[in-house]
Amino acid sequence: MYALQAATTQRAPRPKFSNTALGAIGTVSLFERNNTIFAEGDDADRAYKVVSGGVRLCKMMPDGRRQIAAFALPGDYFGFDWLGHHALTAEALNDTTAISYARNRLERLGDEDHDVRAELYATLRHDLWAAQNHLIILGRQSARERVTSFLVELIERRKGDNLSTIAVPMTRRDMADYLGLTVETICRELSALKREGVIAIPGRHAVIVHDEAALRRASMADD
Amino acid sequence: MYALQAATTQRAPRPKFSNTALGAIGTVSLFERNNTIFAEGDDADRAYKVVSGGVRLCKMMPDGRRQIAAFALPGDYFGFDWLGHHALTAEALNDTTAISYARNRLERLGDEDHDVRAELYATLRHDLWAAQNHLIILGRQSARERVTSFLVELIERRKGDNLSTIAVPMTRRDMADYLGLTVETICRELSALKREGVIAIPGRHAVIVHDEAALRRASMADD
DNA sequence: CGAAGTTTTGACGTCGATCAATCGCTGTGG
DNA sequence: CCACAGCGATTGATCGACGTCAAAACTTCG
Numbered sequence: 182m183y184a185l186q187a188a189t190t191q192r193a194p195r196p197k198f199s200n201t202a203l204g205a206i207g208t209v210s211l212f213e214r215n216n217t218i219f220a221e222g223d224d225a226d227r228a229y230k231v232v233s234g235g236v237r238l239c240k241m242m243p244d245g246r247r248q249i250a251a252f253a254l255p256g257d258y259f260g261f262d263w264l265g266h267h268a269l270t271a272e273a274l275n276d277t278t279a280i281s282y283a284r285n286r287l288e289r290l291g292d293e294d295h296d297v298r299a300e301l302y303a304t305l306r307h308d309l310w311a312a313q314n315h316l317i318i319l320g321r322q323s324a325r326e327r328v329t330s331f332l333v334e335l336i337e338r339r340k341g342d343n344l345s346t347i348a349v350p351m352t353r354r355d356m357a358d359y360l361g362l363t364v365e366t367i368c369r370e371l372s373a374l375k376r377e378g379v380i381a382i383p384g385r386h387a388v389i390v391h392d393e394a395a396l397r398r399a400s401m402a403d404d
Numbered sequence: 405m406y407a408l409q410a411a412t413t414q415r416a417p418r419p420k421f422s423n424t425a426l427g428a429i430g431t432v433s434l435f436e437r438n439n440t441i442f443a444e445g446d447d448a449d450r451a452y453k454v455v456s457g458g459v460r461l462c463k464m465m466p467d468g469r470r471q472i473a474a475f476a477l478p479g480d481y482f483g484f485d486w487l488g489h490h491a492l493t494a495e496a497l498n499d500t501t502a503i504s505y506a507r508n509r510l511e512r513l514g515d516e517d518h519d520v521r522a523e524l525y526a527t528l529r530h531d532l533w534a535a536q537n538h539l540i541i542l543g544r545q546s547a548r549e550r551v552t553s554f555l556v557e558l559i560e561r562r563k564g565d566n567l568s569t570i571a572v573p574m575t576r577r578d579m580a581d582y583l584g585l586t587v588e589t590i591c592r593e594l595s596a597l598k599r600e601g602v603i604a605i606p607g608r609h610a611v612i613v614h615d616e617a618a619l620r621r622a623s624m625a626d627d
Numbered sequence: 628c629g630a631a632g633t634t635t636t637g638a639c640g641t642c643g644a645t646c647a648a649t650c651g652c653t654g655t656g657g
Numbered sequence: 658c659c660a661c662a663g664c665g666a667t668t669g670a671t672c673g674a675c676g677t678c679a680a681a682a683c684t685t686c687g
Contacts, residue, residue, distance in 0.1 A: 268533055319542035360543075368634060401466070589643060
């Protein structure tokens, strides 16, 4: 009973802003691969929605260690989390198109429009939910569990298409910095999954899932 | 410049609800050590503020592994993060007193009162900020860095008192499950810090900080 | 074709986990 | 008041998963 309830209620829907309210105030921005969109500590004067490409949201340590907190993929919002200064650095994974919203306009809209307010709130709640799930991966899962959890996450974030081929827009290093591992461990786990027939790897930025059930089993799909 | 900015702006203030608005609708609850206040997946019909004692907020894996996402100490709010179902399990660290707020009253108040709304939003933002800082600890820090980061966090959360003795209301196991380590590693790191003269350990639930600068240096205070 | 960056694989090292024993509280009953 | 049981904390010995170092293969782009 508890497990069933958890399975049906834990999924936090990615919020969708009403196009009517926000559509009008956004402007299109382009970023090329590895460009910084904003850095941790910057004035948070703009927030974004990814149209195409992808973005990594990360924190850096003084000695160069990096932890990626999340990836923003097409349809996702980012930069809404902190209204004074950005808490994370945002960098383009690829050549990326995004719609950008001015902070002062967002705030005005949030004060006036109950729906926009609810959606800003839902965005924040979704990010918190995602971060808390990420904690269990980083704190308590093995390398195998992390890599399979990540692939399952990509499967579930993939929008309409039900292909068994999933797009992997980030590099092995990005995956490593998201999962708290090294590039080499990522490669080894992917190779092992390939050897076991669970997946195939047609190229750097794609994975074919042959046995999704095995993948989910290996990921210990939380609770 | 950037480092200075980060140091002054990254700290997310713990929100304080206006007592006038919320004070009226809270009721006092008591929980004894290790009692479950709510479980992951439960209907989120109440949210809480800790008065005395402490609470761990955690996720469990089916095989018993546990990740603690946060500790709620006196003055902290918890259970506000998810308005449908709770995303985390809350358990009392100690005999604990908390003020509990009914969800439907909170929602009504949030709709009516701009200040309450801002404070609910600030609570969520604080939790997200804390979770993102936690990610870098779990993903990229050594055992030594994790334990010292934790002690620094306790120092900074300690309210008015400026004593060098800090209260540690949780067990070694709780610390381990918060930091993604084992009980043994926690003990060993604490013993090493004691041997090096950085801290003293007068009892299970207290630490005396002799060299706070060394502690902060060892914690690699992020960014 | 050559250069630079990314991915993959192998050999080896290490940090923290595991297994095990002991210590030291705290509470309970004789 | 003391003996003892039970649980948490501590310390030691050993193990193993993942990191580090190194080299080769592959991809991309000039």
